[in-house]
Amino acid sequence: MRKFLLLFSLISLCWPLQSALAEDEIVSVEDVFTHILSPATLNASHAMLSGVKNCGKCHSMTTGVSQSKCLGCHREIQQRIVLKKGYHGTLGKECLQCHTGHKPNIITFKPESFNHRLSQFPLTGKHAGLQCQKCHLQPIKDTGRKRFTYLGLALQCAGCHKDIHASGAMAKCQSCHQTTSWRLDNFAHAEKTPFPLRGLHKIVPCQKCHGEMAAGQKDKLQFKVANYKSCLACHKDTHKGKLDPDCLSCHTMNGWRGGNLFQHDKARFKLVGKHQGVKCRQCHADNKFKGLKFSDCSDCHQKKTAHKDRIKGCKSCHQPEGWLALTANMQGSLELHGQMHYQLKGAHAKVECRKCHSRNGVNNYFNLPSARCNDCHKDPHTGAFKKPCSACHIETSFKDLRLFDHQAASFKLDGNHQKLECKACHTSKNYTQTPGQCGECHEDVTKFSRGIWGDSWRNQRIISPKARIVNCVDCHKPGHQGKVTGKTCLDCHDAVYQQFFEARRVLATEAIARLKQELSRGDLDTPRQEEVRATLQFLEKNYFHNYRLADQALSGIERQLSGVKP
Amino acid sequence: MKMVRNSIGLGFILVLVGACNYTMHPELAGSGVAMPPSDRCQECHTVIFEEWRNSPHSKAYTNEPFKGITANYKVTACLPCHAPESVFDGEKKLRKTRHEEGVNCQSCHLVEGVLQGPVEQHLPFNIHPIKQVDTYRKSEFCGKCHSRTFAEYEQSGRTKKTCQECHMPKVRRTIIDNKPWVWSKDEYDFRRHSFNVMDLAEIGSKIELAVVLAGQHPPGGQIIIENREIPHNIPTGTYGYHEIRLNLYLLDDLGEPKAQQSFSFTQEMKTAIKPGEKRVIPFVFSDQLALPFAVKAVLIRADMDQQESHVISQRLEVF
Numbered sequence: 001m002r003k004f005l006l007l008f009s010l011i012s013l014c015w016p017l018q019s020a021l022a023e024d025e026i027v028s029v030e031d032v033f034t035h036i037l038s039p040a041t042l043n044a045s046h047a048m049l050s051g052v053k054n055c056g057k058c059h060s061m062t063t064g065v066s067q068s069k070c071l072g073c074h075r076e077i078q079q080r081i082v083l084k085k086g087y088h089g090t091l092g093k094e095c096l097q098c099h100t101g102h103k104p105n106i107i108t109f110k111p112e113s114f115n116h117r118l119s120q121f122p123l124t125g126k127h128a129g130l131q132c133q134k135c136h137l138q139p140i141k142d143t144g145r146k147r148f149t150y151l152g153l154a155l156q157c158a159g160c161h162k163d164i165h166a167s168g169a170m171a172k173c174q175s176c177h178q179t180t181s182w183r184l185d186n187f188a189h190a191e192k193t194p195f196p197l198r199g200l201h202k203i204v205p206c207q208k209c210h211g212e213m214a215a216g217q218k219d220k221l222q223f224k225v226a227n228y229k230s231c232l233a234c235h236k237d238t239h240k241g242k243l244d245p246d247c248l249s250c251h252t253m254n255g256w257r258g259g260n261l262f263q264h265d266k267a268r269f270k271l272v273g274k275h276q277g278v279k280c281r282q283c284h285a286d287n288k289f290k291g292l293k294f295s296d297c298s299d300c301h302q303k304k305t306a307h308k309d310r311i312k313g314c315k316s317c318h319q320p321e322g323w324l325a326l327t328a329n330m331q332g333s334l335e336l337h338g339q340m341h342y343q344l345k346g347a348h349a350k351v352e353c354r355k356c357h358s359r360n361g362v363n364n365y366f367n368l369p370s371a372r373c374n375d376c377h378k379d380p381h382t383g384a385f386k387k388p389c390s391a392c393h394i395e396t397s398f399k400d401l402r403l404f405d406h407q408a409a410s411f412k413l414d415g416n417h418q419k420l421e422c423k424a425c426h427t428s429k430n431y432t433q434t435p436g437q438c439g440e441c442h443e444d445v446t447k448f449s450r451g452i453w454g455d456s457w458r459n460q461r462i463i464s465p466k467a468r469i470v471n472c473v474d475c476h477k478p479g480h481q482g483k484v485t486g487k488t489c490l491d492c493h494d495a496v497y498q499q500f501f502e503a504r505r506v507l508a509t510e511a512i513a514r515l516k517q518e519l520s521r522g523d524l525d526t527p528r529q530e531e532v533r534a535t536l537q538f539l540e541k542n543y544f545h546n547y548r549l550a551d552q553a554l555s556g557i558e559r560q561l562s563g564v565k566p
Numbered sequence: 567m568k569m570v571r572n573s574i575g576l577g578f579i580l581v582l583v584g585a586c587n588y589t590m591h592p593e594l595a596g597s598g599v600a601m602p603p604s605d606r607c608q609e610c611h612t613v614i615f616e617e618w619r620n621s622p623h624s625k626a627y628t629n630e631p632f633k634g635i636t637a638n639y640k641v642t643a644c645l646p647c648h649a650p651e652s653v654f655d656g657e658k659k660l661r662k663t664r665h666e667e668g669v670n671c672q673s674c675h676l677v678e679g680v681l682q683g684p685v686e687q688h689l690p691f692n693i694h695p696i697k698q699v700d701t702y703r704k705s706e707f708c709g710k711c712h713s714r715t716f717a718e719y720e721q722s723g724r725t726k727k728t729c730q731e732c733h734m735p736k737v738r739r740t741i742i743d744n745k746p747w748v749w750s751k752d753e754y755d756f757r758r759h760s761f762n763v764m765d766l767a768e769i770g771s772k773i774e775l776a777v778v779l780a781g782q783h784p785p786g787g788q789i790i791i792e793n794r795e796i797p798h799n800i801p802t803g804t805y806g807y808h809e810i811r812l813n814l815y816l817l818d819d820l821g822e823p824k825a826q827q828s829f830s831f832t833q834e835m836k837t838a839i840k841p842g843e844k845r846v847i848p849f850v851f852s853d854q855l856a857l858p859f860a861v862k863a864v865l866i867r868a869d870m871d872q873q874e875s876h877v878i879s880q881r882l883e884v885f
Contacts, residue, residue, distance in 0.1 A: 462634075465807040468868075469830050492834040494714075494804060499643030507637055548634045 125179025199253025273320030346395030626668030786850030
């Protein structure tokens with residue numbers, strides 16, 4: 001039975017051998033045995049241990065693979081374990097717990113899940129995100145080529161980082177830097193240096209004082225600033241040595257301008273009024289602080305064009321409180337106003353300054369582009385006139401039109417027209433849109449002539465033939481004073497017509513007089529009576545403009561008064 | 567016997583002579599309040615009477631415009647000419663009776679109790695006495711009333727027709743056209759008594775109307791009116807309303823009037839066109855039409871109330 005089992009085991013051991021032979025890999029007997037006894041091919045680093053003769057270098061007959069045999073070769077690890085140094089020195093585990101000698105791998109170590117805190121160099125800040133190879137590539141001595149190993153990396157910064165500081169500050173990186181960033185945002189300048197950062201120094205970038213970190217010039221960083229107690233170590237003296245070298249006697253660290261310690265009152269020119277808000281360089285151009293002229297305003301102020309050099313001595317009108325804060329003398333001084341652009345006359349003399357010298361509610365005494373009226377006044381004529389306002393108006397009042405010559409207009413005023421108020425004809429302020437035809441004002445007469453006047457007295461239109469032929473102005477010449485002076489009747493008609501006109505006049509006046517008398521008896525109601533009276537008065541003046549219509553109107557009135565319906 | 571024969575012959579002659587001097591209707595020459603009505607003239611002169619009755623002369627007094635303008639005859643200065651006793655009076659007198667007949671038969675043919683006319687007595691006896699007077703054939707006769715028109719006529723200085731030749735055209739007929747005296751068949755060159763204004767078409771032929779176009783944008787040009795043959799002003803007349811009107815129409819391409827202008831010619835405004843005068847009237851329409859097609863000029867005789875107008879002449883000129 002035992003023989004049978006031995007034979008079976010031999011056959012089963014030979015089975016892989018047979019397959020190996022078939023692949024022509026094994027060439028010697030030794031190889032055949034090795035192949036039968038070895039669990040797998042040795043990994044490449046242990047390749048020199050292959051062969052049956054070498055099994056004992058790692059394996060013992062009684063205890064298997066012993067740690068001491070591993071460490072017998074791997075002296076550097078043994079050394080670290082002895083010295084309790086490095087990862088292996090502090091781990092306290094057997095080699096085989098992590099490593100194997102045969103394939104597939106010598107280690108069962110996965111970098112991505114490795115807990116670096118178990119090493120002596122916990123990864124913090126920016127280190128945490130690095131690739132392993134970034135640090136664990138070690139230069140081989142002599143050759144300079146790099147090789148990968150997790151061992152032997154120095155714990156100091158200089159192990160990986162280059163010292164860019166010329167001063168050799170590398171030994172104490174952590175005293176300034178943190179693993180989060182090279183930047184020194186939280187650098188306690190006050191504690192760690194003799195130059196506490198105050199005022200605007202707090203926000204000045206490091207390199208402003210400690211040199212530029214330009215590419216290739218990193219080693220120029222200078223952390224020790226020579227002569228740091230003097231401002232001039234960093235700042236230029238814009239005063240060119242003319243003033244007290246102790247800057248802080250005038251300036252603070254809160255800005256060259258802000259928080260000025262300089263008391264201008266100590267100077268001969270006291271800053272009063274608006275001068276207090278002026279920037280230094282507006283007067284002290286080119287940083288000239290000594291020898292400036294200041295006795296006359298014009299030493300700094302250019303003369304305003306508004307004055308056109310007509311005024312001498314600013315102080316007689318202006319005060320330091322502002323150009324517009326005029327002296328009591330100046331306020332309301334017509335004489336001074338006249339010496340400038342514009343003589344204030346008439347109604348202008350009484351107008352408040354701001355009425356003219358104001359734009360968008362802000363006083364600006366020099367912002368009047370010219371003396372044109374419409375800079376201040378609206379044009380009520382809506383641009384109808386091309387002539388300047390002064391062609392008609394004077395400054396005493398817009399209503400004073402004594403300059404306006406109506407005779408120069410297209411419609412000349414004569415006779416009764418001269419007595420009329422302007423608005424009798426000019427109903428809008430656009431004076432150009434005014435009636436020019438007689439009938440547009442004297443509508444009743446023209447309508448009467450054309451037989452379209454009234455409607456209570458007549459049953460048909462009766463046109464005076466002359467209304468079509470004769471124009472008003474043919475008879476009513478300029479200066480007529482309400483009477484016909486242009487052409488008399490006999491200029492056109494012969495003497496017989498004179499009798500006709502006279503007869504007609506007598507007839508009309510008699511009839512009107514009679515009807516007026518009848519009207520006064522008061523048979524009609526009051527409104528009607530007024531209407532009839534007005535009609536009679538109209539006919540009295542105008543009957544001759546349309547005889548036949550006048551006849552009909554009069555007979556109509558007569559019928560009304562005698563109670564007969566028209 | 568011979569004596570008897572002679573005396574019969576003498577008697578016949580005497581009768582004839584007596585008959586020649588006999589006036590059958592002496593009352594027809596009655597003047598003043600005794601003036602017979604014009605109807606009496608109608609008894610024999612039927613046609614002439616009818617012509618007169620339809621003429622402006624018969625309506626001189628009764629026409630509505632005259633009645634209106636004189637305020638129902640209250641303005642007496644106008645009346646004598648419109649119902650004159652005799653046109654031969656230097657200063658016209660209002661007839662004593664029958665004003666409504668206007669310028670009636672007697673106004674012209676009865677002078678100081680004598681009936682007058684252009685034709686001689688032609689019957690061997692007097693139905694009414696008649697005196698032949700040449701004045702009736704002359705323009706100055708019409709000028710007795712129409713003095714201003716006659717003055718224009720005189721001044722025109724042309725070889726021309728008399729008033730009668732145009733306004734009383736010649737008609738050949740008997741004087742009497744009614745019983746009992748109608749047997750007298752002698753025909754004479756009589757004149758029509760309608761006193762009408764000449765036929766408008768005929769007036770048109772005597773007045774030259776022309777449209778001369780100058781430009782299309784704006785449409786304008788000249789109207790030329792020439793009084794070629796009428797020997798008095800157009801219009802003429804001293805009193806009342808006389809107007810010639812020129813209406814201009816701007817026509818579009820459908821012939822529709824799109825704009826109108828009007829020019830008036832009257833005696834009073836001294837715009838009447840004198841004999842032989844060539845009146846040039848420039849005109850321009852404000853340019854309203856994209857494509858004005860034609861200008862039409864119409865010359866009319868306007869009437870008092872502008873309700874009726876009579877076209878004298880019209881012209882159309884295409885652009």
